[in-house]
Amino acid sequence: MKYEGSCHCGQVSFAAEGELEKVMECNCSHCSRKGYLLWFVPLADFTLTSAESELSTYTFNKHVIKHHFCPKCGCAPFGFGTDRSGAETAAINVRCLEDVELSNLERIPVDGRAL
Numbered sequence: 363m364k365y366e367g368s369c370h371c372g373q374v375s376f377a378a379e380g381e382l383e384k385v386m387e388c389n390c391s392h393c394s395r396k397g398y399l400l401w402f403v404p405l406a407d408f409t410l411t412s413a414e415s416e417l418s419t420y421t422f423n424k425h426v427i428k429h430h431f432c433p434k435c436g437c438a439p440f441g442f443g444t445d446r447s448g449a450e451t452a453a454i455n456v457r458c459l460e461d462v463e464l465s466n467l468e469r470i471p472v473d474g475r476a477l
């Protein structure tokens with residue numbers, strides 16, 4: 363299934379393809395502040411439909427994950443990183459997707475605070 367998403371003001375927009383059933387809810391200092399509910403897809407299944415120049419990027423800790431956000435409205439719809447096998451992955455904040463019923467998703471708690 364194809365999903366479309368955006369930041370609040372629409373300056374950043376994107377699409378992703380895949381089966382959305384489970385999302386990761388992490389309690390680390392960063393994820394909890396942003397309210398991320400993350401869905402991971404291969405980067406190849408992610409399409410940025412707005413200009414890359416409209417994105418701002420935040421990194422911290424080991425600076426291996428690029429947390430993108432809209433510099434105008436502040437929403438943080440996705441980030442890019444690699445999974446354990448080294449494959450390039452997009453982490454999508456499903457709160458920024460259209461037509462997704464959050465209560466239908468299985469939330470997988472991750473104890474990021476302890477890492």
Ligand SMILES: [Zn+2]
Nearest residue numbers: 369371432435
């Ligand atoms: Zn925006």
